[in-house]
Amino acid sequence: MKKLMNNPTNVVDEMIEGYVKAFPNYVKQLEENKRALVAVRQEETNKVGVLIGGGSGHEPAFMGYVGYGMADGVAVGNIFASPSPDPIVEVTKKIDNGQGVVFIYGNYAGDLMNFGMAAEIADLEEDIKVERVIVTDDVASAPKEEMHKRRGIAGEFFVTKAAGAAAEKGYSIEDVVRVAKQMNDVTRTMGVGLSPCSLPQTGMPSFELAEDEMEIGLGHHGEPGIEKGKLQTADEVVDRLVEDILKDMPIESGNKVAVLVNGLGSTTNMELYIMFRRVEQILSSKNIHIHRSFVGSYSTSLEMGGASVSIAKLNDELAEMIDFAADCPMYVQR
Amino acid sequence: MEISAVQFKQFLMNVVEMIEEQKDYLCELDRKLGDGDHGVTMSIGWQAVKEQLEGPLAEEQDCVKLSSTAGRTFLSAVGSSVGPLYATGFMRGAKALKGKEVLDDTAWKDYWVAFVDGVQERGQAELGDKTMMDALIPARNTLVDAFEQEGNFIKSIELAVQSAKDGAASTKDMLSKRGRSSRLGERSIGAQDPGATSAAAILEVFLQTVKSSVCESIS
Numbered sequence: 001m002k003k004l005m006n007n008p009t010n011v012v013d014e015m016i017e018g019y020v021k022a023f024p025n026y027v028k029q030l031e032e033n034k035r036a037l038v039a040v041r042q043e044e045t046n047k048v049g050v051l052i053g054g055g056s057g058h059e060p061a062f063m064g065y066v067g068y069g070m071a072d073g074v075a076v077g078n079i080f081a082s083p084s085p086d087p088i089v090e091v092t093k094k095i096d097n098g099q100g101v102v103f104i105y106g107n108y109a110g111d112l113m114n115f116g117m118a119a120e121i122a123d124l125e126e127d128i129k130v131e132r133v134i135v136t137d138d139v140a141s142a143p144k145e146e147m148h149k150r151r152g153i154a155g156e157f158f159v160t161k162a163a164g165a166a167a168e169k170g171y172s173i174e175d176v177v178r179v180a181k182q183m184n185d186v187t188r189t190m191g192v193g194l195s196p197c198s199l200p201q202t203g204m205p206s207f208e209l210a211e212d213e214m215e216i217g218l219g220h221h222g223e224p225g226i227e228k229g230k231l232q233t234a235d236e237v238v239d240r241l242v243e244d245i246l247k248d249m250p251i252e253s254g255n256k257v258a259v260l261v262n263g264l265g266s267t268t269n270m271e272l273y274i275m276f277r278r279v280e281q282i283l284s285s286k287n288i289h290i291h292r293s294f295v296g297s298y299s300t301s302l303e304m305g306g307a308s309v310s311i312a313k314l315n316d317e318l319a320e321m322i323d324f325a326a327d328c329p330m331y332v333q334r
Numbered sequence: 335m336e337i338s339a340v341q342f343k344q345f346l347m348n349v350v351e352m353i354e355e356q357k358d359y360l361c362e363l364d365r366k367l368g369d370g371d372h373g374v375t376m377s378i379g380w381q382a383v384k385e386q387l388e389g390p391l392a393e394e395q396d397c398v399k400l401s402s403t404a405g406r407t408f409l410s411a412v413g414s415s416v417g418p419l420y421a422t423g424f425m426r427g428a429k430a431l432k433g434k435e436v437l438d439d440t441a442w443k444d445y446w447v448a449f450v451d452g453v454q455e456r457g458q459a460e461l462g463d464k465t466m467m468d469a470l471i472p473a474r475n476t477l478v479d480a481f482e483q484e485g486n487f488i489k490s491i492e493l494a495v496q497s498a499k500d501g502a503a504s505t506k507d508m509l510s511k512r513g514r515s516s517r518l519g520e521r522s523i524g525a526q527d528p529g530a531t532s533a534a535a536i537l538e539v540f541l542q543t544v545k546s547s548v549c550e551s552i553s
Binding site: 009077078079080081082083084085086108109110113114117199201202204206221222223224 | 361365368369370371374375378409410411412413414415416417418419456457512513515518521
């Protein structure tokens with residue numbers, strides 16, 4: 001796979017350097033750790049801090065979601081690998097305003113250990129109250145009885161949005177956590193993979209999939225899904241994805257939802273809109289109201305082909321969080 | 335026998351070298367089970383350790399400091415899941431050596447027992463989960479048993495390394511139960527676990543380093 005880069009070893013650091021130089025009004029890099037970025041805020045706040053983070057290679061996640069109404073800081077890991085506790089602790093120290101900090105991250109072994117260690121250090125050495133919200137939206141990654149084993153994928157965007165809005169509204173840390181966990185509980189994602197990505201350091205494809213094949217339920221690091229099969233039409237694929245979501249989380253007629261159709265990296269917006277079109281058809285045929293929709297590349301896997309559909313079943317409070325304004329380099333909502 | 339800080343430093347440097355040599359092979363193993371970066375991840379971590387060894391730690395004479403700094407450096411550089419696991423291992427090993435006036439056979443037996451117990455406590459993986467613990471737990475158990483019988487560290491670690499290698503090889507037939515590869519189900523069978531492979535290789539490097547320095551001191 002061809003990539004525009006210099007030394008493969010430096011891709012993450014050079015990416016961060018470019019990002020902070022490109023958006024100096026939004027983010028700054030901490031002197032204490034080059035993998036630690038925080039939002040530039042014009043005004044003083046005493047709100048709860050929201051910290052996100054994870055591996056690189058998912059751009060615009062997670063750096064792109066640091067800004068007003070979303071996250072206050074991000075810890076950036078190596079490609080598809082959790083950040084170490086160091087940058088997490090540095091961001092935590094910086095964004096704590098005495099109200100505590102909420103960590104939001106996906107349910108992966110590395111993230112659980114590194115964010116867990118960072119939370120312990122922040123509590124022990126810095127006396128900062130830290131709460132953790134672990135995202136588990138991927139329906140395909142474990143059966144319903146083992147929901148705690150599910151991976152976090154694109155739905156993390158909704159959870160970050162909910163936490164960011166709640167924090168901005170001045171909620172206590174307990175309430176920010178309550179809202180974020182509630183958003184995670186009502187968010188489900190199903191993805192489909194069409195082609196692999198390749199890690200910059202190895203240049204090798206992350207998995208094999210024939211030209212006419214697709215894989216349902218593929219993870220966003222190329223983890224295998226639940227079923228490999230012949231490539232189908234966009235409508236057929238969306239039918240399957242939405243069916244699996246609704247089987248897992250029934251939504252009644254008259255309910256309102258937020259929908260995210262997310263590209264994994266090399267999927268065009270054209271394809272994503274075609275997919276969204278079908279999602280809308282299915283939901284409106286069931287009299288489910290789309291309260292707000294998001295279509296684009298929100299959480300990618302380098303140049304992986306494919307997309308995911310996320311649906312969040314909203315109550316009034318969660319709808320309010322989804323509607324709250326946000327201003328980040330990669331995501332603006334008024 | 336005593337193992338000096340110079341030898342311990344040599345062990346760490348030899349690991350750096352071994353990882354560079356094995357990098358592609360470890361990635362290849364990982365491509366069948368994970369996202370294919372285990373060799374790269376280990377390399378990033380151990381290169382950071384090398385920088386410490388050649389810089390701030392160049393004159394360090396304390397194995398406790400060497401081991402704990404190696405662990406913390408590795409963690410800072412990689413994060414990931416191996417970061418906290420190896421960091422905990424090296425730091426717990428360091429703790430086991432702390433305060434001992436002579437780093438004799440018993441001290442090094444205790445070092446590796448604490449190392450393995452630390453990794454297991456952090457990662458919570460069991461024997462048979464198809465992880466690095468499938469190399470480390472058999473090595474630990476062999477080390478403890480052999481040391482009890484022989485009272486000789488070199489002999490015991492030699493047997494322990496064999497157990498680690500056998501353990502790593504045995505992961506081939508296992509169903510993955512931890513981490514990303516656990517989603518593979520049946521498809522994980524047939525591929526040897528890269529984490530177990532590199533863990534066994536690190537123990538082997540330790541054995542070879544210690545053995546060759548024993549020969550040097552005899553000759």
